[in-house]
Amino acid sequence: GENVEQHPSTLSVQEGDSAVIKCTYSDSASNYFPWYKQELGKRPQLIIDIRSNVGEKKDQRIAVTLNKTAKHFSLHITETQPEDSAVYFCAPNSGGYQKVTFGIGTKLQVIP
Amino acid sequence: KAGVTQTPRYLIKTRGQQVTLSCSPISGHRSVSWYQQTPGQGLQFLFEYFSETQRNKGNFPGRFSGRQFSNSRSEMNVSTLELGDSALYLCASSLGALEEKLFFGSGTQLSVL
Numbered sequence: 728g729e730n731v732e733q734h735p736s737t738l739s740v741q742e743g744d745s746a747v748i749k750c751t752y753s754d755s756a757s758n759y760f761p762w763y764k765q766e767l768g769k770r771p772q773l774i775i776d777i778r779s780n781v782g783e784k785k786d787q788r789i790a791v792t793l794n795k796t797a798k799h800f801s802l803h804i805t806e807t808q809p810e811d812s813a814v815y816f817c818a819p820n821s822g823g824y825q826k827v828t829f830g831i832g833t834k835l836q837v838i839p
Numbered sequence: 840k841a842g843v844t845q846t847p848r849y850l851i852k853t854r855g856q857q858v859t860l861s862c863s864p865i866s867g868h869r870s871v872s873w874y875q876q877t878p879g880q881g882l883q884f885l886f887e888y889f890s891e892t893q894r895n896k897g898n899f900p901g902r903f904s905g906r907q908f909s910n911s912r913s914e915m916n917v918s919t920l921e922l923g924d925s926a927l928y929l930c931a932s933s934l935g936a937l938e939e940k941l942f943f944g945s946g947t948q949l950s951v952l
Contacts, residue, residue, distance in 0.1 A: 761940065770929065770943040771882070816882060818941075826895040827872065827941075829882040 729754040733817055733830030740807050741838050748833045750817030751799040757819040760793055760800045765832075766813045774815075775802070807837045841866065843932050845944035853952050857918040860947045864911050864932030871913040872941070873905060876927040885928075888913055889935060917949075925951045 730753040740746050750760075761776035777784045777791045777800065784791050788807075793800040800819070804811055817830040844863040852858050864871050872887035872895075884897040888907035905915040911932075917924055927948050931941035 759939075763941075763943075770945050771941075772943065773940050776940065818882075826884045826887070826897055828884065829874075831881045 729757065729819065729828040731817065731819060731828045731830045733833055735833060736831065737834045737836070739836045739838060742807060742809060744807055746802075746804045746807055746811070746835055746837075748802045748815055748817075748835070749799055750801065750819065750830050752819040753798065754819070754821060755798065756821040757798075758821055760791065760817070760819050762791060762802045763816045763818065763829075764813045765816065771816060804835075807835075809837050809839050811835060812837045843930060843942050843944035845928075845930055845947050847947060848945065849948045849950075851950045851952065852920050854920055854922060856920050857916065858920060858949060859914055859916050860928055860930075860949075862913045862915075862930035862932075862944055864913070864930075865942055867934070868932035868942070869911055869935045870933045870939075871907055871911065872931050872933075873913070873915050874929045874931065875899070876929055876946070877925075882929070885915065920951045922951050925949060 732751045734749050758779040763771040764774045765771040775789050775791050777793050788805050790803040814832045814834050816832050820827045846861045870889045873885040874882045876882050886905050887895040891907045902918045907913045927946045929946045931943045933939045933941050
């Protein structure tokens, strides 16, 4: 099965600073790399995803970068705001009949 | 378009009982997957259904089971409840493959006393 490691487990940043969360996976067949955000008491929601034929994708203040050779992908949040405070999960997978393995989650706290 | 709906929102059961949770996916979505979320273990995959067939199963005991109906609605059942089954149970739907975006429901918070 897929081994997924997510670092750091907690992250505190000052408002306006950048935050980076890294996800390392083991299955070389993984071809879909999403990040989910879960605010306290709410459901996880997809915030950005990338496929293996793309190295980077941006959506306003968030971006995802992929290094398939090293088997890791990262979530980048720039100009952080208090509403970015949440737990972020990665979930690399190859689809098909493979089960989805989520990272343990990163709790991001943005200090005003 | 209505989102993923899970019922009930909260459940309190005692050890040894059984429980059934329900999940209605987004209209047109044929895949439903279930996850157990606990503070220490994060999100753990239970199983996934597509067109009434279980395609994937996680590493949970046989007390955890599920099914999917022809309208794509899904149920999961936990028999002989244990204290350790207390968790938030989330379901997610997608168009048809796990490598696609997952849309989560709000979850069912199960407490086993």
